[in-house]
Amino acid sequence: MGGVSGLGRAVACKAAELDAQVMITSREQDKLTEGQRDFATAGLHVTGCIVDTADVSSITAFF
Numbered sequence: 001m002g003g004v005s006g007l008g009r010a011v012a013c014k015a016a017e018l019d020a021q022v023m024i025t026s027r028e029q030d031k032l033t034e035g036q037r038d039f040a041t042a043g044l045h046v047t048g049c050i051v052d053t054a055d056v057s058s059i060t061a062f063f
Helices: 005-015 028-040 056-062
Strands: 023-026 047-050
Touching: 005 023, 005 028, 023 028, 028 047
Parallel strands: 023 047
Antiparallel strands: none
16 A cells, blocks of 8 residues: 555555555545556556545544
8 A cells, every 4th residue: 555645656656566456545536546547657557545544543444
């Protein structure tokens, strides 16, 4: 799991390059869509999910 920006995105990108199943997260749909588009343009497949990773209850509800 990684984010759509920063360190989380870099980790998600590296994992996707290694053929791992990767999920990226964002609080905002437009940023999530843009991130998925960027990964797809690079030939990488990721799953996107709207979740606030700063909110423990949001993460708990997701899993």
